[in-house]
Amino acid sequence: MIRHKVIDALIDNTMGTCQGLEHHLEGFGMELDDLSMEELVYIDDAIFECGCCGWWYDLASISDMVDQETVCTRCVEDGDYEI
Numbered sequence: 001m002i003r004h005k006v007i008d009a010l011i012d013n014t015m016g017t018c019q020g021l022e023h024h025l026e027g028f029g030m031e032l033d034d035l036s037m038e039e040l041v042y043i044d045d046a047i048f049e050c051g052c053c054g055w056w057y058d059l060a061s062i063s064d065m066v067d068q069e070t071v072c073t074r075c076v077e078d079g080d081y082e083i
């Protein structure tokens with residue numbers, strides 16, 4: 001079961017920030033453990049944490065995946081990340 005109202009708001013809040021899901025869950029009075037497997041997968045399909053800068057973006061901003069690290073387009077464009 002996915003609590004769309006909460007999870008969609010969580011995704012909105014997390015996207016474009018450098019704070020982790022835990023931080024944003026606090027605003028809902030929740031913890032990571034409160035999320036179901038389906039909800040985690042749903043979040044995974046919507047946003048990702050850049051392995052280089054640590055900011056969260058939507059999946060359209062994925063530049064590449066190297067060594068299991070997902071890196072945002074901004075890091076690659078800025079030359080912060082060498083592929």
Ligand SMILES: [Zn+2]
Nearest residue numbers: 050053072075
């Ligand atoms: Zn980045």
